Amino acid sequence: MEETLALRQLAERKARNIGVHFEYCFLSQVENWRQRYENEADLQFGGIFTVSASDHTGTSAMQNLGSHLLAMHAFALPQSGIDEIRCAYETRDQRLIWLDSREKRIETVDFFNSKEPIIQRFLAQFESSMDGAAFRLDLKFALRVNEELEGLRNNVASKVTPGGENS
Secondary structure, three states, X not given: OHHHHHXXXXXXXXXXXXXXXXXXXXXXXXXXXXXXXXXXXXXXXXXXXXXXXXXXXXXXXXXXXHHHHHHHHHHHOOOOEEEEEEEEOOOOOEEEEEEEEOOEEEEEEEOOOOOOOHHHXXXXXXXXXOOOXXXXXXXXXXXXXXXXXXXXXXXXXXXXXXXXXXX
16 A cells, blocks of 8 residues: 555656556446435445456455455445455356345346446546546545455455355
8 A cells, every 4th residue: 555655646746647447437337326326325335256267366356356346336336335245266257236225126237248348438538637637546546445445354254255255
């Protein structure tokens, strides 16, 4: 975290922009949730991000995959609670997020086979930040996601996925 803060300060001194590749935040339904539910306080966010591939990076599934789920949460629904986050390697491929309200599922997005141009949207927004527009997925945002990830790690003891990690 100290390295990230130092990098952020250096970027500010050099008038440079740094973005973090949380491209799933640019799914149209995530943006829709951000607009539709921004004032809703009783919502619960959940997600599953599992891949059939093995871990070839040495990074935990929660850090590698879960950070994307938590980024979508922080981007679209930061005021909502977190119901469940499940991540794992070497299991059935799944990419799914949901939104519950009072024990009832109100929205689900399966983005496993999404054909949306999320990387193009990410790049377009990042490039516009070079002209002074705000870019929301900066290092400050990444630090918030990491803090949320650390909070989950510290509070999780109940939900363990077979062959995976704590959710």
